[in-house]
Amino acid sequence: MNATEKKNESNMWALEYQGPGLKGYVRKKRPEISSPTDAVVRITKTTICGTDLHILKGDVPSVKPGTTLGHEGIGVIESVGSSVTKFETGDRVLISCITSCGSCDYCKKAMYSHCVNGGWILGNKIDGTQAEYVRIPFADTSLYAIPDGVDEEAVVMLSDILPTGFECGVLNGKIGPGDVVAIVGSGPIGLASLLTAQFYAPSELIMIDMNEDRLKRASEFGATTIINSGKENVIDKVMEMTQGRGVDVAIEAVGVPDSFDVCQNIIAPGGRIANVGVHGKGVELRLEKLWDRNITITTRLVDTASTSMLLKTIVSGKLKPQKLVSHRFALSDVLKAYDTFGNAQKEKTLKVIISNE
Ligand SMILES: NC(=O)c1ccc[n+]([C@@H]2O[C@H](COP(=O)([O-])OP(=O)(O)OC[C@H]3O[C@@H](n4cnc5c(N)ncnc54)[C@H](O)[C@@H]3O)[C@@H](O)[C@H]2O)c1
Ligand SMILES: [Zn+2]
Ligand SMILES: [Zn+2]
DSSP: OOHHHHHHHTEEEEEEEOSTTOEEEEEEEOOOOOSTTOEEEEEEEEOOOHHHHHHHHTOOTTSOTTOBOOOOEEEEEEEEOTTOOSOOTTOEEEEOSSBOOSOSHHHHTTOGGGOTTOBSOBTTTBOOSSBSEEEESSHHHHEEEOOTTOOHHHHHTTTTHHHIIIIIIIITTTOOTTOEEEEEOOSHHHHHHHHHHGGGOOSEEEEEESOHHHHHHHHHTTOSEEEETTTSOHHHHHHHHTTTOOEEEEEEOSOSHHHHHHHHHHEEEEEEEEEOSOOSSOOOOOHHHHTTSOOEEEOOOOOOTTHHHHHHHHHTTSOOGGGGEEEEEEGGGHHHHHHHHHTHHHHTOSEEEEEOO
């Protein structure tokens, strides 16, 4: 091996954010262990999140040009720092989108999203998973062993979208047996809420979107009613369906003022509005209408506190999130994967799997 080859061995391919509107599939230095609690993982499968598209638009100023994107994926442990005790080289692991130190005040409350030493840092404040290798800080508390025989594409859905739809939507909305539930937005997150809402046997699951293909999938995944908000007046339709009462739980899974407004107009007395969407603009809160309705409004950044539980439901076959995968690409085609994911309506995209195997 000559000197150039040796030098190249310490390099890898990665999808890099290069400033608003700019990205590149580039050669970068392979990550190394920099703290005793780190692990370096060789990525085998990763995916793209709607949040990555927000970053590329320049909406997330914490992401600096030169950062490798991606906060989801699975892989194989390449090396571990001296104080990692739960994992060793060769272990297959799920990477959580939230890094947790396990010992700060927020981690002690299972509010890992606000971990003072971690939180959402992957593909944000540090290099992420859309690469051949990634460094994971606090490996013992931020990685999960993948059981043998489980569908790997299903496991990729556990890095972010399943815990998000479940924790921010279903748990915060306190869905119970017999509840009438409306989910505004049938993207991957809204559909993840739809799948996990069914743990609690609601009587109605109303899915709302303007994308016909996504609504069709929502029907296949258990929606009892679908409403195309581009064609129908959603508020009138829901109030008519519920004899003027409204819904017990409204999950906002879009992140724009309109979708929150639908939620506050269809909520029944005693109901819960669970906001999941990331909002870039203010929303008018209609307190003059809501003050006497005994409702609860919740917000949450995903904590991934439910990941172990959700993994068990995948192993048992109760939950099959692999059905959210619509397209597959090799890592070398990651730019094409971004085009397909960015044109969801035209390409009928939900989640894309990007493989490095
Ligand atoms: N709270 C968290 O921790 C967290 C974590 C991850 C993602 N998110 C956010 O959740 C939201 C949903 O994520 P996603 O990946 O499913 O996004 P997405 O963009 O793929 O899906 C949103 C869906 O909403 C539909 N839509 C747009 N405007 C609408 C309207 N007015 N009424 C009804 N439907 C409408 C779109 O057609 C699309 O299908 C995003 O805002 C995302 O940033 C939040
Ligand atoms: Zn995400
Ligand atoms: Zn912490």
